[in-house]
Amino acid sequence: MPYKKIIIGILIIIIFVLSIALYNPSITKIRHFIYLAFNKEVLSCPQPSVLNTIWQGKDSELYQKEWSDSHIVSRKLNVNKSSSNLKFKKMKNRLNSYKPLLTSKELGLEYMPYAGITAGDINHDGYLDLVLAKINQKIRVLINTHNNDFEDVTGCIFEGEIPEDVEYVALADMNNDSWLDLIVVYSQYKKPKNNTIYYFNPETHKFYDSKNYFGEGKKSVGGIALYDINKDKKLDFYVSFGLDWLSPKGNYPPHYTNPPFKDEFWVSDQNGWRQSLDKYFPDIISRNSNSGMTATFTDINQDGLIDFLLGNDFMEPSFTLLGGKQDKFSLIDKNKIPYNAFASMTYFSLDLDNDGFFELYEVGVSHKEDDRSKLKTPYKFEMKGGEGEFGKIQKDFTTFIKNKERGGLDLDCSKYKNFYINAYCGDLKATLEAKWLNKISLCDRVLSGGMKAQCKREIWYEGTQNKDRKEKSFFDSNLFPPKKRKNALLKYDKQKEKYISVDDNDDAYYTDFTWNAYPFDINNDGLQDIYIGNGFTISSHDKNRLLMNHSQNGKIILKDEAKEYGVDLDDDTRGIIIADFDNDGDGEIVVNNFLSEAKYFENKIGGDSIEVELRAKNSNYYAIGATLKLFTSKGIQVREINQGGHWDTAQPFIQHFGVPKGDQVKYIEISWPDGHKQEIDNLSINNKYVIYE
Numbered sequence: 286m287p288y289k290k291i292i293i294g295i296l297i298i299i300i301f302v303l304s305i306a307l308y309n310p311s312i313t314k315i316r317h318f319i320y321l322a323f324n325k326e327v328l329s330c331p332q333p334s335v336l337n338t339i340w341q342g343k344d345s346e347l348y349q350k351e352w353s354d355s356h357i358v359s360r361k362l363n364v365n366k367s368s369s370n371l372k373f374k375k376m377k378n379r380l381n382s383y384k385p386l387l388t389s390k391e392l393g394l395e396y397m398p399y400a401g402i403t404a405g406d407i408n409h410d411g412y413l414d415l416v417l418a419k420i421n422q423k424i425r426v427l428i429n430t431h432n433n434d435f436e437d438v439t440g441c442i443f444e445g446e447i448p449e450d451v452e453y454v455a456l457a458d459m460n461n462d463s464w465l466d467l468i469v470v471y472s473q474y475k476k477p478k479n480n481t482i483y484y485f486n487p488e489t490h491k492f493y494d495s496k497n498y499f500g501e502g503k504k505s506v507g508g509i510a511l512y513d514i515n516k517d518k519k520l521d522f523y524v525s526f527g528l529d530w531l532s533p534k535g536n537y538p539p540h541y542t543n544p545p546f547k548d549e550f551w552v553s554d555q556n557g558w559r560q561s562l563d564k565y566f567p568d569i570i571s572r573n574s575n576s577g578m579t580a581t582f583t584d585i586n587q588d589g590l591i592d593f594l595l596g597n598d599f600m601e602p603s604f605t606l607l608g609g610k611q612d613k614f615s616l617i618d619k620n621k622i623p624y625n626a627f628a629s630m631t632y633f634s635l636d637l638d639n640d641g642f643f644e645l646y647e648v649g650v651s652h653k654e655d656d657r658s659k660l661k662t663p664y665k666f667e668m669k670g671g672e673g674e675f676g677k678i679q680k681d682f683t684t685f686i687k688n689k690e691r692g693g694l695d696l697d698c699s700k701y702k703n704f705y706i707n708a709y710c711g712d713l714k715a716t717l718e719a720k721w722l723n724k725i726s727l728c729d730r731v732l733s734g735g736m737k738a739q740c741k742r743e744i745w746y747e748g749t750q751n752k753d754r755k756e757k758s759f760f761d762s763n764l765f766p767p768k769k770r771k772n773a774l775l776k777y778d779k780q781k782e783k784y785i786s787v788d789d790n791d792d793a794y795y796t797d798f799t800w801n802a803y804p805f806d807i808n809n810d811g812l813q814d815i816y817i818g819n820g821f822t823i824s825s826h827d828k829n830r831l832l833m834n835h836s837q838n839g840k841i842i843l844k845d846e847a848k849e850y851g852v853d854l855d856d857d858t859r860g861i862i863i864a865d866f867d868n869d870g871d872g873e874i875v876v877n878n879f880l881s882e883a884k885y886f887e888n889k890i891g892g893d894s895i896e897v898e899l900r901a902k903n904s905n906y907y908a909i910g911a912t913l914k915l916f917t918s919k920g921i922q923v924r925e926i927n928q929g930g931h932w933d934t935a936q937p938f939i940q941h942f943g944v945p946k947g948d949q950v951k952y953i954e955i956s957w958p959d960g961h962k963q964e965i966d967n968l969s970i971n972n973k974y975v976i977y978e
Contacts, residue, residue, distance in 0.1 A: 326386065326423055330441035339428050339436060340490050343409035347975050348463050349900065357965065358975040360411065362870040365891060371808075372851040373874060373886035378434040380875065380883040383417055383425050389708045393735025395474045395505065395530035396420045397822055398452075398800070400877040402860030403935035405456035405465045407485070411973075413866050413937055417877050418451035420472060433867050433887050443483070444493040450475060453506050455935030457928060458906050459495075460484060461518045467492050468522070468935075470506045474531060474734065477502055480524075497557045503546040504529045510929030512582035512591060513905045513958065514565060514612055519553035520905055521561075523929075525577030525595060530735040534745060547574045548595075566593075566606070566614050573760060576601045581930030583634045584608070584912060585643050586777070589960060591910060594930065596629025596647055602765035603629050603647065621783040622766040626651070626773045633930030635804045635813055637843070638776075638836045639920035645784060646793075647773040648802045648817070653795035705880055708732070709822055716740040771795055776841065792845040797827035801932040805863035805872045807850070809892025809943030811919060812836055815843065816874060818858030818932070829854045829876075856881040860933040865941060870894040870971055872941060877933070893944045895953075896973040899926060903959040903978060907938045910958035915942045918949040944970050 330336070346358045387396075401418035408414065412429035426442050427435035439447060448454075453470040460466065464485045471478035480500045483492035500506065507525035514521050526546035550565060551558035563571040576598035585592045590608035597603050603625035606614035626632075626649040634643040698710035712731045719727035719740050728740035771794045775784040787793075793815075796802075801818035808814070817830035831847035847853035856878035863872040871888040878884065895915065899908035908926050915922040924940040944950060952966040957978055965976060 328423060328437070328440040328447065331436055331438060335436060336438070336441070336490075339408055339410075339438065344411045345409070347406075347411050347898075348409045349977065350463050352900075352902070352977050355963070356977050358977075360868075360973045360975075362865075362894070362896065362971045362973055363868050364870045364893070364971045371890050372849075374889050375851070376433050376885045376887050378885055379427060379437055380415070380417070380435065380885045382437075382882070383419065383422075383877075384882040385419055385705075385878075385880060386422055387420065387705065389712060389732035390734055391421045392705065392709045392712065392822065393530065393733030393737075394739060395735040396472065397735075397857075397879060398505070398859065399472070399933060400857075400859035400879045400883075401452065401454045401933045401935075402862055402875065402877040402883075403454050403456045404862045404864055404866075404875070404937040406937075407456070407465055408490075409464070412868060413864055413939070415862075415875065416454050416456060416467065417860070417883055418448075418454045419877070420452070420879075421450055423447045423449045424451050424454060424469070429866060431867070433873070433885070442491055444486075444489070444491045448483075450478075453508060453933060453935075455509055455511075455928060456937075457511055457520055457909075457935070459520055461520075461906050462487075463906050466495075468509060470500065470509070470524070473502060473504045480506075495557075499551055499558070499560075500524055500526065500549060503549075504531075505546075507577040508579040508929055508932065509935065510580040510582050510593075511909055511927070513553075513910065514591070515552055516904065516959070517553055518905050520909060521550070521552045521558070523580050523582075523593075524549045524551070525580045527576050527578065527598060531738045533738050533741045545574045545576045548577050548580075565612055567616055569616065569760065569764065570604060570606075575604075575760075578629055579631050579930055579932050581633050582910070582927055583643070583925055583930070585634050585645065587642065587912065589956070594632045594634070594645070594647075596626065596632035596649070598628050598630075600627065600768050602760050602762070602768065603632060605645075616764060619764060619766045623775065623784060623786050624767050624769045624773060625765075627768045627770040629768075630800045630932045631802045631930065633802075633804075634925070635815075636921075636923040637813060637834060637841045638839055639811065639922055640839065641914060641921035641923055642777055643923065644777070644787070644841070645773065645775040646802060646804075646815070647775075648796060648799040649770075649772065650798050651771040651795045652797055653771075653791060705822070712736045720744060772799070774841070774843075787841050790841065790843055792830070793832055793843040796830050799827075800859055801861045801934060803861040803863055803931055803934065803936075806894075806941060806943035807831070807833065807863070807872060807888070808890045809871060809894050810834075810945045811917070811922065811943050811948060816852070816861055816863060817847075818861050818876065820855060820857035820879070822857060822880065827855070829856075829858055852886055854878075854884070856884070861931065862934060862936060864937050864939065865894075865896060868973065870896070893946070893970040895942045895944060895950065895968055895970055897940045897942070897953065898938065898973070898975045899955065899957075900975060900977045901957060901959075903961075904957065908958055908978070909938065912956040913940055914954045914956075916951040916954065917944070918951070919945070919947075939973075 403416050404413045414429050415427040418424045426439045448469045450472045452472050455468040456465040467483040470480045479498040482495045482497045484495045503526040505527035510523040511520045525548050550562040552561040578596045580595040592608050593606040595604040605617045626647040628649040632647040712733045715730040725744045731737040774787045774793050778785045796817050798821045803816050804813045812834035814834045815832040819827035830845045832843040833846045835842040857880040858876045860877035862875050866873045874886040901908035911926045913924045922942050955963045
């Protein structure tokens with residue numbers, strides 16, 4: 286029949302028109318509606334038999350609450366010596382189902398930095414579990430099933446609503462009962478929410494709101510650092526806050542119409558926690574706001590007094606503070622630190638050369654071929670790496686920006702089929718056109734809240750302020766070392782009594798747009814390596830790095846070998862944890878990504894190791910603040926039990942020591958948080974030890 290052909294023809298035309306329209310940035314909101322309609326989150330509870338296995342499988346010897354004498358509980362590691370594959374194996378498991386569900390609103394500066402992760406043994410079975418967070422989604426609580434996979438128990442592990450739209454999560458025992466609680470920091474951009482501590486109830490196997498709220502109304506959390514500063518066996522926590530990306534006039538350099546948010550330090554008392562920043566931190570910090578990124582408590586000089594590191598964004602000075610006998614921190618002499626990293630994201634201590642002393646490593650935005658010193662506008666993008674459509678749009682933007690006098694008019698976003706690239710391209714094009722025409726009203730076409738505010742900030746700033754764009758600060762530059770546009774890798778020189786920059790380490794110094802750097806002895810050769818998480822959507826879609834440690838004879842040598850090991854991702858990685866999730870003596874890599882699903886890489890490299898956990902009687906249960914030194918025939922390996930210092934990441938408390946062939950383990954020295962020391966000998970390789978104080 287002719288009418289059938291007509292109907293079929295009309296349907297074909299409709300489908301064709303819709304297929305084109307759905308990639309037209311002018312109706313991006315319709316695309317978002319359709320996209321989310323077909324990608325709703327569905328959370329269910331596992332079968333009762335599965336839940337029973339999860340909660341009845343606890344190993345009570347590993348989590349004793351009371352004991353009279355110091356003792357050790359050991360468990361043999363399930364070492365697989367037969368593997369010949371010296372790479373990581375990308376595993377398909379339940380982490381892969383945690384994919385981003387973003388609209389254009391979540392593609393702005395206020396949301397791009399976040400995809401949080403934390404790990405710990407929630408059900409006390411001796412295996413590490415995971416909690417992950419993504420913007421615009423509910424968090425995920427994943428229980429380890431012992432086979433490099435996880436059971437999603439999110440739907441039945443909370444009393445009340447499941448936390449959603451979360452920037453930062455951390456597993457830690459906040460009430461000293463041996464069970465891990467959950468710290469949750471929400472995004473404050475959609476609507477105000479109460480950041481809180483969820484206590485874990487071992488009777489009901491559920492997290493419940495403790496009603497201990499903090500950080501009210503403050504936006505863009507950098508991270509949380511834990512330490513029991515008043516020695517009452519309850520953990521205290523420092524929260525670093527950053528910027529209000531929705532402010533049309535800015536609260537960060539170079540604008541500073543309003544200062545950033547002030548950080549908080551919550552110290553426990555009989556009623557919960559009390560804000561005590563001014564009691565413990567110097568006036569220059571407690572009285573001033575700063576663009577806070579990640580913080581950590583660490584004894585960098587190993588004098589038994591806890592120190593403090595905080596990297597700050599932009600040209601704000603980073604804080605390197607030394608501990609005092611009255612628990613009052615003081616700023617280190619600026620002449621003892623040669624420089625800090627520009628736009629510092631991650632700042633922590635580690636021993637790379639096994640001499641028993643810590644180096645300092647701080648990462649930020651760093652490009653060797655472009656030191657960014659000539660940066661005149663935020664619309665100069667670093668188009669690096671990337672494959673497929675990411676690589677295509679980077680080439681297009683590079684060509685476009687070279688001919689920037691035409692604004693965004695030549696940029697055709699409809700050709701990008703990737704949902705996120707298409708949406709972000711449309712907003713970026715509208716922003717560039719508004720700037721080119723110098724019309725602040727055109728910024729209202731931008732869908733992302735953060736990018737819309739940035740569009741208005743830039744036009745407002747250019748029209749009202751000095752053109753030199755010199756970044757300003759409330760801090761006295763005479764008190765701080767300079768910030769350079771490269772990462773800081775600093776080693777303490779005993780003779781000069783100050784830190785010096787480590788030479789000939791370009792792979793460590795220039796890692797592009799870096800959020801996270803996470804240390805772990807990947808190949809069990811006794812030296813800590815560092816995995817680097819990179820990427821900032823399409824503007825700097827850099828691949829992740831793996832800095833393998835080849836240090837010898839006191840010379841620190843780090844070389845990027847991510848491609849060789851199969852972990853050179855270009856997924857906009859944020860949270861990273863490397864830990865022994867399958868109890869076989871080596872470290873798996875787990876990453877949470879902003880623009881792609883979470884990923885799990887099983888370590889197939891093998892090797893020998895020793896793993897250690899502490900249980901403290903005289904301080905907090907997991908002995909946060911303790912230092913462990915493993916003495917071997919080849920040197921000293923040093924680890925600290927802490928949490929913080931790594932972007933969007935709250936690390937587990939178990940400590941891993943690789944033992945290379947030919948190395949002889951002598952003993953381990955533990956400096957407990959209360960100050961006393963203990964030596965443990967007769968340790969055997971390929972064992973996990975839980976040491977009770």
